[in-house]
Amino acid sequence: MPIVFERIGNVGKITLNRPAKFNAFNREMALQMQEVLDECARAQDIRAVYITGNGKAFCAGQDLAEVTDPKGPGMNRILSEHYNPIVSKIKWLEKPVVAAVNGVAAGAGANIALCCDIVVAAQSASFIQAFSGIGLIPDSGGTFMLPRLVGWQKASALMLLGDKVPAAEAERMGMIYKVFDDESFATSSWQLAERLSAMPTKALGMTKLALRWSFAHTFKEQLENEDKLQQRAAATADFKEGVAAFLEKRTPNFTGE
Template sequence: MSSIVFHIEEGIAYLTLNRPDKLNSFNREMALLLQSKLDECASLHEVRAVYITGAGKGFCAGQDLAEVVDPNGPGMQRILSEHYNPIITRLRNMPKPVIAAVNGVAAGAGANIALACDIVVATKSSSFIQAFSKIGLIPDSGGTFILPRLIGFQKASALMMLGDKITAEEAERLSMIYKVYEDEDFMASAKKIAATIAQMPTKALAYIKHALNHSITNDLEEQLSLEDDYQQKAAATEDFKEGVEAFLEKRNPLFKGK
């Protein structure tokens, strides 16, 4: 059975982390396969949104520690440089919106992979934990970069050092994630978001994503210049023309991601 279940439906690429007996913790096979599938999503025009979730009761428990301590395993340096770092860069450079549908515990690298996505939604019963300090490690997978920018330095520092498990509702209150849904409503609600965003102007969404990436390090003048550049690119798309025509004709636009 594949460690990543993948299919495309109505413009949405569904990626399911599929090691449910291990709470979808990553081993080398799953990490490399996820990278390959993300590359496929980036290259296929028919894919206009990416949806990542977990099989079974959890989203992702992070790294499979059995692989870390295996003397024949890849070792920590390769796990970071060849597994997680490439996943995070692919998520942030993906020219389509990525939705993380967190359906249970998201711990360690699993939490930080979710937070690297563009829109994060979760079931009410889900939880998030920066579990690294519990075993003498530091947060990786972009956690020390992304989390303080989402919730602030002080709160991020405390969550990382104490390793507190927080509920999905608290994560929403802290602006760590977008929305929480009741468990019974979750799948339909999360897929509705994916369906909505898959029908939006895909190139404009990519430019929004890239502009947000740069806003983290740019000063105001640099960001204004970047906005100018991306706005010119957006204005040259077919979807911009369609959006304006639909507005003037008082109808719903039919965007094609071009």
């Protein structure tokens, strides 16, 4: 299977699983990725999502053999039916998504990672906006996300030149959250997902929504948005539990409700 999906506790673990192709996407893999993201959205017991790759790479982007296949889906369908739905589902998922970048993340693979809520990487991992090297433009939301993460000049240079960015440099420039050494990466990145899965899920989902709204609203409008979302958050069972736990000086037991 090109995607391996597991439920472990309250975490939905998605493993990109074409290691012989450095986990490059083809149509089968892209459609299956969408199916498991939909399952994560539907399942109430899944309260966080963890995406990683099998083998040496996180994801090398698009399988170019499919692009050049005259019987293949063609570039238009690859974007409209593969990558755009994947990154949209991740961004709109009302649960936190961790990208655990275990190796190289190139092209669409890099941008799928960058659209996740928390991106961590192994020390040996790297990120490449590989599009210009084959005469394409960055897609999969890259032209939206990267300038907002690292600034216009840095994003422009990385996309035009296609430079390889080591994980430590990606952390330094604010592209990703944190780097773990290779030996502790799997454990440390998984602990992040487990931690998120025990937190107040609805509030985290509303935090994601507030962040998305902030790109398109004025300060005044965003204050109004925060007010609306805060009223919704204050009506959740987890808010009541959080306040009670604080007053009783104990660890809260959030249920995601």
